[in-house]
Amino acid sequence: MNKLELVERLRQATDLGRAQAQQVVDIFFTSMADALAKGDRVEVRGLCSFFVKEYKAYTGRNPKTGAKVPIKPKRLPFFKVGKELKARVDENCSE
Structure with missing residues (x-):
């Protein structure tokens, strides 16, 4: 949908x-x-919740050259499924 x-x-x-x-x-x-x-958490009871994870800065590597690359801190949204939604999706699963 x-x-x-x-x-x-x-x-x-x-x-x-x-x-x-x-x-x-x-x-x-x-x-x-x-x-x-x-940075607030969004929760829809029984369905899901959304929240923001914060990552600290770190040193990564360029896979092509192997050179060290500084990675800036970042914030990313995450989705977590609720129990009711998980059960509803699972009950419609036919194996």
């Missing part, structure tokens, strides 16, 4: 118009991105 499909599902499930549904989805994702940019 992509963002446009999510907007369409929201529109069908409510009495919102397409533009209003698009605005709700945009607000939701913008708010999540803003919170992560500030």
Whole structure:
């Protein structure tokens, strides 16, 4: 499912118009991105959580030349699946 499909599902499930549904989805994702940019944790109970991991600076190597390369500190977003989502996905698994 992509963002446009999510907007369409929201529109069908409510009495919102397409533009209003698009605005709700945009607000939701913008708010999540803003919170992560500030370093806050975003949690949707039963579904998932998003958080930011911070990495310190270190010295890496260029695999081509073997030269040492300084790597700057960085922050990366991470996703952690919730128990309910994990169980729901697993129950639909047929091996």
